Amino acid sequence: MNSHSLPVNLTDEQIEEFGSELDAIRDEVFDSRGERDRAYILKVIKTQRTMAVTSRLAIYLSLFFLPAWGHPFASWTISLSIMGAGAFFLGIAKILENMEIAHNVLHGQWDWMKDPEIQSNTWEWDTMSPSDRWMHSHNVVHHTWTNVVGRDLDVGYGIMRVTPLQEWTPRFLLQPIYFILLMLFFEEGVALHEQTIDDHLKGKKTFADVKPLLRRIGYKVWRQVAKDYIAWPLAAALVAVPISFFFPFPPLLVFALVAGANAVANVIRNIWAFMIIFCGHFPDDVHNFTEAQVEGETRARWYLRQMLGSANIEGGKLFHVLSGNLSHQIEHHLFPDMCSNRYPEVAPRVRALAARYGVPYNSASLTRQFGTTWLNNLRMAFPGGKVQGATA
Amino acid sequence: MRENQHLEPARKKSPWSIMTAVTDYFAWPLRTSHYLELVNPLWTTHKLQARVVDVWDETKDARTITLRPGLNWRGHRAGQHIRVGIPVDGMHYTRTYTISSPPERDDDCITITVKAIAHGTISHHIVRNIKVGDYLPIGLPQGEFYLPDAQPVLPLFITAGSGITPAISMLRSLIAQGRLPNTEHIHYAPHEFDVVLGKDLKAMAEQHKRYNLHLIYTREQNEQRNNRFSAEQLTQLCPDWKQRDIYACGPPSLLEALEKCFEEAGCGRQLHIERFRAAFTEIPTDAVGGRVKFGRSDVAVDADSTTPLLRVAEENGMNPPHGCRMGICHTCNTTLVSGCVRDLRTGKVLNEVGSIVQTCICAAAGDCELDL
Numbered sequence: 011m012n013s014h015s016l017p018v019n020l021t022d023e024q025i026e027e028f029g030s031e032l033d034a035i036r037d038e039v040f041d042s043r044g045e046r047d048r049a050y051i052l053k054v055i056k057t058q059r060t061m062a063v064t065s066r067l068a069i070y071l072s073l074f075f076l077p078a079w080g081h082p083f084a085s086w087t088i089s090l091s092i093m094g095a096g097a098f099f100l101g102i103a104k105i106l107e108n109m110e111i112a113h114n115v116l117h118g119q120w121d122w123m124k125d126p127e128i129q130s131n132t133w134e135w136d137t138m139s140p141s142d143r144w145m146h147s148h149n150v151v152h153h154t155w156t157n158v159v160g161r162d163l164d165v166g167y168g169i170m171r172v173t174p175l176q177e178w179t180p181r182f183l184l185q186p187i188y189f190i191l192l193m194l195f196f197e198e199g200v201a202l203h204e205q206t207i208d209d210h211l212k213g214k215k216t217f218a219d220v221k222p223l224l225r226r227i228g229y230k231v232w233r234q235v236a237k238d239y240i241a242w243p244l245a246a247a248l249v250a251v252p253i254s255f256f257f258p259f260p261p262l263l264v265f266a267l268v269a270g271a272n273a274v275a276n277v278i279r280n281i282w283a284f285m286i287i288f289c290g291h292f293p294d295d296v297h298n299f300t301e302a303q304v305e306g307e308t309r310a311r312w313y314l315r316q317m318l319g320s321a322n323i324e325g326g327k328l329f330h331v332l333s334g335n336l337s338h339q340i341e342h343h344l345f346p347d348m349c350s351n352r353y354p355e356v357a358p359r360v361r362a363l364a365a366r367y368g369v370p371y372n373s374a375s376l377t378r379q380f381g382t383t384w385l386n387n388l389r390m391a392f393p394g395g396k397v398q399g400a401t402a
Numbered sequence: 403m404r405e406n407q408h409l410e411p412a413r414k415k416s417p418w419s420i421m422t423a424v425t426d427y428f429a430w431p432l433r434t435s436h437y438l439e440l441v442n443p444l445w446t447t448h449k450l451q452a453r454v455v456d457v458w459d460e461t462k463d464a465r466t467i468t469l470r471p472g473l474n475w476r477g478h479r480a481g482q483h484i485r486v487g488i489p490v491d492g493m494h495y496t497r498t499y500t501i502s503s504p505p506e507r508d509d510d511c512i513t514i515t516v517k518a519i520a521h522g523t524i525s526h527h528i529v530r531n532i533k534v535g536d537y538l539p540i541g542l543p544q545g546e547f548y549l550p551d552a553q554p555v556l557p558l559f560i561t562a563g564s565g566i567t568p569a570i571s572m573l574r575s576l577i578a579q580g581r582l583p584n585t586e587h588i589h590y591a592p593h594e595f596d597v598v599l600g601k602d603l604k605a606m607a608e609q610h611k612r613y614n615l616h617l618i619y620t621r622e623q624n625e626q627r628n629n630r631f632s633a634e635q636l637t638q639l640c641p642d643w644k645q646r647d648i649y650a651c652g653p654p655s656l657l658e659a660l661e662k663c664f665e666e667a668g669c670g671r672q673l674h675i676e677r678f679r680a681a682f683t684e685i686p687t688d689a690v691g692g693r694v695k696f697g698r699s700d701v702a703v704d705a706d707s708t709t710p711l712l713r714v715a716e717e718n719g720m721n722p723p724h725g726c727r728m729g730i731c732h733t734c735n736t737t738l739v740s741g742c743v744r745d746l747r748t749g750k751v752l753n754e755v756g757s758i759v760q761t762c763i764c765a766a767a768g769d770c771e772l773d774l
Contacts, residue, residue, distance in 0.1 A: 041719075048492035056440065063437055124494040124721045126487075126539075127449065134431035233430045241427040 015303050016314055018369055028367050029310020035359055036345050039352050043122060050351045051120055051128065054110055054331075062103035068096030069271045070246060078259045097271040101278030102332070107136045108283060109334025114350040116145050121347075138201035140230045143223070147204055153346050157291060157298045157319035164291065165298060167192070167199070168208045170387065172291075173298040174395040185391045189384070196280035197234075201227050238276060243268035282332070285380055286323070290339035293321045294382035295372050298397075316343035317364060322357070322373035330354060340371065422447070443537045444472040454536045455511060461596040464517040464564065465529045466502065471512060471540060477505050478512065478543030479551075480575035481568040481649075481676070485541035485725055486514065490527045496733070497524050498726045500567035500651075500676075501543065502599070506578035517564040517598060544730075547651070547676035548572070555647045556583055558640055560631070560660060562590035562652030564598050568676055569649060573606060573613065585613045586640045590631070590652065592621040616640075631656055633663050644669055651676040679728055682708075682746040682763075689744065692769040696720060697739055699774055705766040710746065712761040715774060722761060722774050729763035736761060741770025 012021050020028065072092035077084050112135035114120070120128045134141050147163060155161035159175040166172045170189065171182040192199045206223050209215040247265040254261055297318040304315065323329075323337040330337050330353075338353035341360055348356070364371040389395055425434040438445040444453060452475075456468035478484070483500045499514040518529040532538075549555060549572050559569040566589060576582040591597040597617065607615040616639050620629045636643050644667060650660050657675050664673045691706035694714055705714040712734055715722050725733030729747060735758050742753040744767040745760075751767050752759060759772060 044491040045489070046492075048489060059432075059437060060440055063440070122721065123489075123492055124723065125489075126494070136431055233427075236427050237430045245428070 014311060016311065017297060017318065018314065018367075020314075020367060020369075024367065025314055026308065026310045028363070028369070029308070029313050031363055032313050032344060032360070033309075035356055035363075036348065039345075039348055039356060040122075043349065043352075047349050047351060048123055048125075051111070051123075051349070054106065055128075058103055058106040058111060061099055061106070065096045065098075065100035065103055065275070066242060069093055069100070069242075069268055072096060072271075073246060073250075073264055073267065076259065078257045080257070093267065093271050094274075097274040098278065100272070100275035101282075104136055104275060104279040105282050105332055105334075108279060109286070109336060110331055110350060111334075112136070112141065113334050113336070116141055117149060118347045119349045122349075136234075138197050138227070138231045138234050139203070140201075140226055143204065143226065144200065149346070151205065153343065155304075156316055156343060157296070158301060158304055159298055160301055163203065163205055163208060167203060171390040172386065173390070174397050175298050175300060176390075178390075178393040182391050186388055189387050193281055193284040194277060196284040197276060198231075201231060238272040239269045242272060285376070286333045286336050288383050289323050289376065289379040290320055290336060292383040292386060293372065293374070293379040294386065295370065296321050313344055314369065316340070317360075317369055317371070319343070320372070321379055322371075323376050323379050324373055325376065327354075340373070444470065446472055447474055450474050450540055450542065451537045452512075452540045454532055454534050454538065457532065457534060460515060460598050461517075461600075463529060463596070464515060464598045465532075466513050466515045466599075467528070467532060468503075468511050468513045469538070469540070470510065475510075476542050479548040480504050480571040481548035482543040482545040483568075484512075484514070484543055485731070487539035488524055488527060488532075490524060493721050495524050495721075496725050497528075498728070500545075500571070502567040502571050504571055504575035504578050506575055515564065515567050515598060545676070547649070547674060549576070549649070554583060556645060557585050558643055558646040558648045559585070559587040559589075560648060560650040560652070560656070561587070562656050563592075565651035565653070565656075565676070565678070566598050566603070568651050570599055570602065572649065577606070577610065582610055582612055586616070586643075586646065587614065588616045588618065588631075588636070588639055590618050590620055590629075590656065593619055594622060631659050631663075633667075636663070644672075646672065648673045649676075650674065651678075654679060654682075677728065683749040685744070685746070685749065685765075689767060691766040692741070694766050694769075695739075695771040696722075696774040697771050707744065707765055707767060708746070709765055710762050711743065711759070711764050711766065711772065714766070715761065720774070724762055727762045729760050732760065734761045735759070737773045739771040739773050742766075742768040743770050743772075 014022060014025065016025075018025075069092075072089045075084055075089035075092060077086055077089075112133060115128055115133045116130050116135070118130040121130050126132075130145070152162055152164045157165060159165055159173065166176060169192070170185045171178060204223065204227075206215060206220055210217065210220045243265040246268045247261040250259055250261040250264040253259050297315075299315060299319070304311075307315070317340055320339040320343045322340050323333065325333070325337055335350035335353045336342060338357050341348070341353040341357050342350070344360065345356070361371050361373070422434045428434070429437055433448050435445070435447040438447075443451050450472050452469035452471040454467055455470050458466045458468070460466055478501050481500070483498050485496050485498050488495050488497065499516060501512045502515045503511070503513040516525055516528045518526045547568055549557070557572075559573075561569045569587065569589075573582070573585070573587075576585075587603075589597070589603065591600070594600075594617075597603070600617070603615055603617070607613055618629055640646070648660070648664070650657060650673065654677070657677060660673060660675070661670070664670045685708055689707040691704065691709075693702060694705045694711060695702040696715060699715075699720050701715070701718050701720060703714060703718050705711070712722060712724055712727065722736070723733050725731035727734075738752060738755060738757050738759050740755060742751055743759055743764045744751050746763050746765055752764070753767075761772070761774070
């Protein structure tokens with residue numbers, strides 16, 4: 011018997027069997043969680059915090075090598091190299107915080123420890139989106155309705171056309187530009203990525219409906235801006251004021267350098283997060299679905315949809331950690347609340363399972379996944395296009 | 403009644419808090435304290451931690467752990483207890499332990515003395531695995547079991563097993579203050595070799611003439627006396643007990659016998675009791691348990707009418723929030739979705755949908771569902 015309309019050559023019974031095998035993997039891993047998992051997340055958190063504060067101090071340190079000081083090591087080259095390293099590692103620290111720590115904590119992956127410090131309902135992350143708002147639009151909307159056109163707001167993020175299932179309108183002609191802009195301002199994009207705001211822009215909700223939400227987002231944005239573009243640069247500039255009486259060391263320049271370094275760090279994080287996240291659902295051969303296809307969906311079919319609708323990126327251990335293990339997007343979508351350090355362990359098992367049932371398992375290099383995402387983005391700017399897989 | 407820790411801390415405008423309010427702009431969305439923790443975990447203000455500075459085995463299954471609490475520590479009163487957070491197999495558990503050191507200790511450290519109880523995973527973990535250099539989250543001192551600060555007392559301590567801990571803290575404190583009154587102490591232990599803190603007690607009795615220690619072994623072979631507590635035994639050991647203030651701590655059976663004895667003598671007011679566990683009432687013999695459903699965890703199990711729901715949940719692989727495990731701290735509060743539970747302290751049945759259930763002192767009274 012075959013009542014489903016998913017693009018796989020499996021009977022209903024086979025899909026259910028496939029689902030129960032995934033359940034078994036999940037149960038096995040969940041039962042074996044213990045001390046080593048706790049040690050892992052504590053280590054990542056400690057490394058991230060140490061890296062963040064050290065990088066910011068390195069940016070400060072670089073100011074002592076500005077040519078104005080006149081000592082033998084004072085030169086733009088040395089100063090900017092140190093500052094660049096500081097900005098780079100601050101970017102890495104932000105990547106670690108956003109992706110491997112916060113994203114996963116907010117998924118409730120570490121709630122089982124009952125550690126009051128590492129809980130999804132209290133964690134706040136280093137980005138402009140308030141974590142509780144993001145948890146709703148991401149955990150609830152995106153992970154439930156993954157790749158269902160019309161329900162999952164992450165299909166094109168409301169501004170792009172990523173599948174022919176979305177109707178073409180002329181505004182999509184500009185989407186290659188949106189693509190670049192969203193890459194650079196991903197943090198701001200995520201903060202404004204809300205169903206309510208989307209509804210308002212489409213005229214379904216009044217401004218008064220959106221106001222309380224905007225106020226919440228506004229407060230978070232203000233604190234982020236206050237940290238990176240006011241507090242840290244201002245502290246350096248204030249120290250520069252008395253020094254500027256003796257050396258040509260203008261406080262305004264100091265302010266601009268520190269703020270600039272922080273901006274570079276934020277943009278590094280934006281580009282990286284954008285690349286990893288876009289590779290999760292938009293490369294070639296990823297399937298999208300219609301609402302009719304998920305009508306009356308069972309748990310096993312949900313698993314199958316997650317697998318067809320996600321793509322993995324291949325890489326080394328460090329790459330996986332820096333991608334927040336979202337390079338195991340398939341495993342993450344199958345088991346969103348499994349602690350992320352376990353994804354590399356279950357990935358080969360999931361892949362073997364997929365092979366056994368003849369279900370596509372989309373895994374390739376970053377170049378292939380991001381390359382096809384980008385090409386697809388260009389193609390979808392114009393009408394038409396081919397639907398992935400055998401869905402149509 | 404919710405405890406203070408659940409309320410927002412009062413906003414005090416100390417110079418320190420004004421400074422951290424500014425530095426928090428640099429640390430957002432964390433707090434300054436999270437970065438201070440990297441330098442020294444004892445400097446944190448977002449949580450209180452203590453460093454294990456010494457471990458000492460008292461008996462084969464009891465260990466004294468010396469803790470150096472963080473900067474936000476508030477001195478305790480002899481007899482009070484603290485909550486200690488312990489990670490076991492990656493999971494965070496909370497238990498309550500009495501501080502066995504006096505507040506007068508010069509080095510600002512505190513000690514807790516833990517006995518590994520049968521089938522107690524957490525106490526076993528503390529006794530076997532905690533090592534010097536570990537950091538444990540702790541709570542501030544709590545509890546009303548302490549001696550009056552100023553007015554004179556004529557104490558009689560009646561303790562058993564690890565119930566010695568508040569008493570020894572009080573004794574050490576009185577000695578340190580140089581105001582040890584004439585004190586009687588009756589302590590029960592199974593054998594001579596497993597008296598928790600036995601050496602300290604004997605040394606104290608030798609040094610201080612006004613401290614009279616009566617050690618009673620309840621399972622020693624050659625002991626001739628009837629070794630359980632009784633009014634006769636009390637009169638024999640301490641004839642003036644009716645004139646004294648009694649501070650008692652030990653297992654429920656001892657405390658029950660004490661309560662009965664003092665009630666009958668009409669001096670229940672002089673009896674001060676510290677319990678390890680909540681005092682449960684008699685549960686009717688016809689009481690039945692039922693199917694307990696933990697809705698959010700998707701767990702359903704059969705439970706009897708006497709096992710606290712928190713235990714039921716833990717035995718089925720869950721780790722719900724909890725604190726004191728004796729109905730004081732309300733950390734384990736959850737709501738009743740449907741069905742019926744019994745408060746084991748009062749025997750009262752709760753069956754109103756939406757009522758608050760303290761899982762540590764409530765058991766199933768028929769089928770029920772909890773929002774856990």
